[in-house]
Amino acid sequence: MITLRQVEYKYQEGTPMETEALHKVSLEIRDGEFIGLIGHTGSGKSTLIQHLNGLVRATGGDILYNGESIYREGFSMKELRSRVGLVFQYPEHQLFEVDVFTDVCFGPKNQGLSKEEIEKRAREALSLVGIGENYYKKSPFELSGGEKRRVAIAGVLAMEPEVLILDEPTAGLDPRGRDEILGQLARLHRERGMTVILVSHSMEDVAKYVDRIMVMNHGCLVFDDTPRVVFGHYKELEEMGLAAPQVTYIAHALAEAGFPVRTDVITVEEAEEAILCTLNMDGVGRMEKADGEGR
Amino acid sequence: MMRDITLGQYYPVQSPVHKLDPRTKLFGTLVLIVALFVADNVYCYGAAALFLFGIIAASKVPVGHIVKGLKPVLFLLVFSAAFNLFLTPGEELVHFWIFTITKEGLVRAGMMAVRLTFLVMGTSLLTFTTTPNQLTDGLERSLRFLNVVHVPVHEIAMIMSIALRFIPILVEETDKIMKAQMARGADFETGGLIKKAKAMIPLLVPLFISAFRRASDLALAMEARCYHGGEGRTKMKPLKYRTADRLAYLILLAFPTGVVLLRVLL
Amino acid sequence: MGIIKAKNLIYNYIKRDEEEKVEEVNEAVKDVSLDIEAGQFVAVLGHNGSGKSTLAKHMNALLLPSEGTVWIGGMDTKDDDSLLEVRRTAGMVFQNPDNQIIASVVEEDVGFGPENMGVPTDEIWRRVDECLKAVGMTAYRRSSPDRLSGGQKQRVAIAGVMAMEPKCIVLDEPTAMLDPNGRREVIRTVRELNKKKGITVILITHYMEEVIHADRIYVMDEGEIAMEGTPEEIFGRVDELKALRLDVPQVTELAHGLRKKGVPLSPCILDVEELVGELVGIRKQRTAQ
Structure with a gap:
């Protein structure tokens, strides 16, 4: 569990150039959550996630990891970083080893594990992201964009973190590549109970996968709730340069045009169901049944 | 820093x-x-x-x-x-x-x-x-006489101005890669000279690769905009x-x- | 002949070993033929590695065909003498905004192309003023590119290409590295240039919502053109697109799902108003019965 208490961060504190990147952010990340973090570029979300594993030190407030302040004297930042894994944007840019397997071993090696354990973890991490053994001896630079991305994510997974934070893991990937990575993350969360924090610009993706959304704007945490509640504030989100998923707008447009439908839908499936429900009540149901039998 | x-x-x-x-x-x-x-x-x-x-x-x-x-x-x-x-x-x-x-x-x-x-x-x-651009322009003009002895003055000036343009980008990139490797447990601070030098590899390799990628992207972009050396070039x-x-x-x-x-x- | 024409274009990436022997031949583009009319907005879709970027680089003579021919404004790109002429007919904008801005001041970067072409100083200034205005970046003309957002940098890059006064502009995944606001900015700018100035646009992307206004769409897969048509024709084939690792906007997907469940909607719906209009209509009919 990670707790933030009134965390503040100022760039170049004490100089005339001082700018506030985080303003009194308080929040709690509980074990096993799947959280989406959204906000436009420069809203402070990247700064926020770098605080969670101690890469950036808060200029005010406190951060607790399992109840213990990470700024307490003697607290091991190295230990924290292996428990809170952080995958940066375009993580493939950090690959450097001669082959895929050795690169993934880099993290566990830094943790000071035995050779067997290192290799066991690397294998497991690679299989979690769907990279097969035939890739182990390839140079990371020979792979396609999506494969590189997955190897880089495996590099962090191999450290077996309790919390996994990803900064826009799907940036620049094609739709299938995007779905593959998000699907693997969802599985990690479901099957291993890993806490996942996903930073994303895609409201559609966030709506589909996470169970809690945090919204950052000008360094402040402005919303922190379930996707349904957060996207209900779509007008406020728009003022921050964000939006709700397209289906939410469709539902609102339908309701306004006199087509009675639930307006709190956030995924395509929900919208489909809601629209069918309205039509069925009107008697379209008969047609649908007939159609179903005909098939 | x-x-x-x-x-x-x-x-x-x-x-x-x-x-x-x-x-x-x-x-x-x-x-x-x-x-x-x-x-x-x-x-x-x-x-x-x-x-x-x-x-x-x-x-x-x-x-x-x-x-x-x-x-x-x-x-x-x-x-x-x-x-x-x-x-x-x-x-x-x-x-x-x-x-x-x-x-x-x-x-x-x-x-x-x-x-x-x-x-x-x-x-x-x-x-x-x-500004770096004025400076390279000034150097290019002042040293133009060296063209006589086949010193590629224009090219050198172009290299200088591009280098100056990319310094802030590469500084930022260094910072980012350093943080990314620290997130994977890399340690750039402690240890003796040899250990420290070895710890730089995970930073330097990606940095070089990125610099080369940027250089080849930039070369392509310049070519696409009709760059072909100093010959027949006018100045804004x-x-x-x-x-x-x-x-x-x-x-x-x-x-x-x-x-x-x-x-x-x- | 259109402004851009390709006939039986083949391009092979050849990997050689140390002794210059051919080790591997990778067919990036296989037998592509297309003909693009001046003034059109054309989109080329395709997943990563489908060959769309390789195709794009042929439109600016950055790559030359292994086999077949590409003509830009009637000029064969293989003809050495017309190289610069080809490049100023079809300008190119690339993916990474940082790696295509050459100068340290916005206006100087926009002037870079004309400088290379030997345009007189006064004319360069006129073009720079006009192009910065066209992409809405005049207020930033003296800024350093490092201080701009990704979307702004791409607009500067577009202005830099426009200053060469091309007939046609090829954008190779210009939005792949941008956030949604930056993406909208860039697409809006490109559409305006197409409409107001009549510039032919070739937009290469894998974001579907960017191409719904295109005049014509080509979908690439495995180096070939797998689908071709108007947005309505292409987006009606949701399942095929998904098989090509692509996606459709949520509104199209929703309409497609509803149709499958027997709701009598038109085969291809691209925007929200269209769907809302049809659903309201269907409901009126049902309740009237």
């Missing part, structure tokens, strides 16, 4: 010095360097100080900002002053253990320190008041001398003449 280096960063204010033609400023810097090496008595240094601080005042760059730029060369400054202080033979002033300080040594150390300080301040003033901002430049040249000629006179007469 790397953002603290003020040496060479353009200081954006409006001033008569900023508006001068880069060639005038290059020539001025050259004059200052030569004058400082010719100078050998207090009067010459007085004249140099007058000249330098006059320009600094006209440039509107705060003196404090320029002094900050001295930090990276502080070691060199102290070292060369100490060298002169202890190793100049002459009339003995103080003696302890193996060190002897002489009167001549004291004077020479003082002069050396002033000379180096003025030198660094003068050259950094050039970069404070001239051609260099032109104005009245202020002519005036500056007069001052620039008067100053070394004065220094030489002071040296000969006194």
Whole structure:
């Protein structure tokens, strides 16, 4: 569990150039959550996630990891970083080893594990992201964009973190590549109970996968709730340069045009169901049944 | 850490010095360097100080900002002053253990320190008041005569200006890769020299790869925009001398003449 | 002949070993033929590695065909003498905004192309003023590119290409590295240039919502053109697109799902108003019965 208490961060504190990147952010990340973090570029979300594993030190407030302040004297930042894994944007840019397997071993090696354990973890991490053994001896630079991305994510997974934070893991990937990575993350969360924090610009993706959304704007945490509640504030989100998923707008447009439908839908499936429900009540149901039998 | 280096960063204010033609400023810097090496008595240094601080005042760059730029060369400054202080033979002033300080040594150390300080301040003033692009333009024009002996002046100038454009991008990238590797447990701070050098590999390899990727992207982008060397190229901002430049040249000629006179007469 | 024409274009990436022997031949583009009319807005879709970027680089003579021919404004790109002419007919904008801005000041970067072409100084200034205005970046003309957002940098890059006064502009995944606001900015700018100035646009992307206004769409897969048509024709084939690792906007997907469940909607719906209009209509009919 990670707790933030009134965390503040100022760039170049004490100089005339001082700018506030985080303003009194308080929040709690509980074990096993799947959280989406959204906000436009420069809203402070990247700064926020770098605080969670101690890469950036808060200029005010406190951060607790399992109840213990990470700024307490003697607290091991190295230990924290292996428990809170952080995958940066375009993580493939950090690959450097001669082959895929050795690169993934880099993290566990830094943790000071035995050779067997290192290799066991690397294998497991690679299989979690769907990279097969035939890739182990390839140079990371020979792979396609999506494969590189997955190897880089495996590099962090191999450290077996309790919390996994990803900064826009799907940036620049094609739709299938995007779905593959998000699907693997969802599985990690479901099957291993890993806490996942996903930073994303895609409201559609966030709506589909996470169970809690945090919204950052000008360094402040402005919303922190379930996707349904957060996207209900779509007008406020728009003022921050964000939006709700397209289906939410469709539902609102339908309701306004006199087509009675639930307006709190956030995924395509929900919208489909809601629209069918309205039509069925009107008697379209008969047609649908007939159609179903005909098939 | 790397953002603290003020040496060479353009200081954006409006001033008569900023508006001068880069060639005038290059020539001025050259004059200052030569004058400082010719100078050998207090009067010459007085004249140099007058000249330098006059320009600094006209440039509107705060003196404090320029002094900050001295930090990276502080070691060199102290070292060369100490060298002169202890190793100049002459009339003995103080003696302890193996060190002897002489009167001549004291004077020479003082002069050396002033000379180096003025030198660094003068050259950094050039970069404070001239954008990298103007500077390369100025160099390209001033050194054009080297084309005769087949020095690719235009290409060198282009390389310089591109390097300057990419420095901030690469600094940011270094910071990012460093953080990414620290997130994977890399340790850049502790350990001996060898361990530290080894720890740089995960930083340097990605950095080089990224620099090469950027270079090849950039080459492609330049080619796509019809770049084909300096031949037949026109300038959006051609260099032109104005009245202020002519005036500056007069001052620039008067100053070394004065220094030489002071040296000969006194 | 259209402004851009390719006939039986093949491009092979050849990997050689140390002794210059051919080790591997990778067919990036296989037998592509297309003909693009001046003034059109054409989109090329395809997943990563489908060959769309390789195809794009042929439109600016950055790559030359292994086999077949590409003509730009009637000029064969293989003809050495017309190289510069080809490049100023079809300008190119690339993916990474940082790696295509050459100068340290916005206006100087926009002037870079004309400088290379030997345009007189006064004319360069006129073009720079006009192009910065066209992409809405005049206020930033003296800024350093490092201080701009990704979307702004791409607009500067577009202005830099426009200053060469091309007939046609090829954008190779210009939005892949941008956030949604930056993406909208860039697409809006490109559409305006197409409409107001009549510039032919070839937009290469894998974001579907960017191409719904295109005149014509080509979908690439495995180096070939797998689908071709108007947005309505292409987006009606949701299942095929998904098989090509692509996606459709949520509104199209929703309409497609509803149709499958027997709601009598038109085969291809691209925007929200269209769907809302049809659903309201269907409901009126049902309740009237």
